[in-house]
Amino acid sequence: MKAAVTTLDAASAGEVELSDAIFGLEPRTDLIHRMVRYQLLKRMAGTHHAQDRSEVTVTGKKDVQAEGDRWRASRRQVGAAVARRRQGVRTQAAQPCDRVAEEGAGAGAAARPVG
DSSP states (O other), X not given: OEEEEEOTTSOEEEEEEOOHHHHTSXXXXXXXXXXXXXXXXXXXXXXXXXXXXXXXXXXXXXXXXOHHXXXXXXXXXXXXXXXHHHTTXXXXXXXXXXXXXXXXXXXXXXXXXXX
């Protein structure tokens, strides 16, 4: 296989004989594509970076609750006993009021101060 040789001034400098075992092969486009892609990526600066959560332009709403809110959130989840108390359901035995103790209805009424 013969190939023409040209100079930098685009003048003909003759011909050269090339080996068919090397230069007569069909080009593999997958390898050429891989090499071109490698060279283009290698020439990039590499200074790109992904945006942090403070740099992303989405909503202005907080994505994480404050530290003090965690306790309130856990109490809201428990909530069953708290909801019963809000509705007026008593969860403990009723204590006698001072008026009943004053009348002497209960044991130890004299020891309890009236007020």
